[in-house]
Amino acid sequence: MRDLVNAGAVELVAETVKHGASSKEARSWWGNFLVQKANEAGIGLDELAITPAQVAAVVRLVEGGKLSNKLAREVVAGVLAGEGEPEQVMTARGLELVRDDSLTQAAVDEALAANPDVAEKIRAARWLRRVRSSAR
Structure with missing residues (x-):
């Protein structure tokens, strides 16, 4: 004070x-x-x-x-x-926090649709990690 x-x-x-x-x-x-x-x-x-x-x-x-x-x-x-x-x-300034998951999901869907090759690489990497971890 x-x-x-x-x-x-x-x-x-x-x-x-x-x-x-x-x-x-x-x-x-x-x-x-x-x-x-x-x-x-x-x-x-x-x-x-x-x-x-x-x-x-x-x-x-x-x-x-x-x-x-x-x-x-x-x-x-x-x-x-x-x-x-x-x-x-x-x-x-576009600073308001986004609390609506549907907006986030729409942005993710749009990014995945625009970059299908990247999405496939991510899926393949996840699959490979699961295979490797189950082999241990």
């Missing part, structure tokens, strides 16, 4: 919590990633081009399973760069 006070983040954390983020997540964002970005830019936390409401929105996207923490940092970087609101940045 001392580091947050020193960085001038207490009000920012409190405001982020008012917008729905947990105090733990708010402290984490303002006390780690955002203080690093402010230091890199040579400015104070309150001068960053991100609001507590936007930080809370990023936290909700992570908690809702739409972003991983790593992808959330990319979204915050986009907000800081002036690319828009967190959800807009996530969509524009």
Whole structure:
């Protein structure tokens, strides 16, 4: 907490919590990633081009399973760069996590259909491993 006070983040954390983020997540964002970005830019936390409401929105996207923490940092970087609101940045950059297995399966099916020789090599290698392991 001392580091947050020193960085001038207490009000920012409190405001982020008012917008729905947990105090733990708010402290984490303002006390780690955002203080690093402010230091890199040579400015104070309150001068960053991100609001507590936007930080809370990023936290909700992570908690809702739409972003991983790593992808959330990319979204915050986009907000800081002036690319828009967190959800807009996530969509524009194509960062939303895919939770629908049918989309993944469709991509795999398409790749296999486009490369039947590679698919056959993979099947042959699997068959060979099974034969070798059963011979032991």
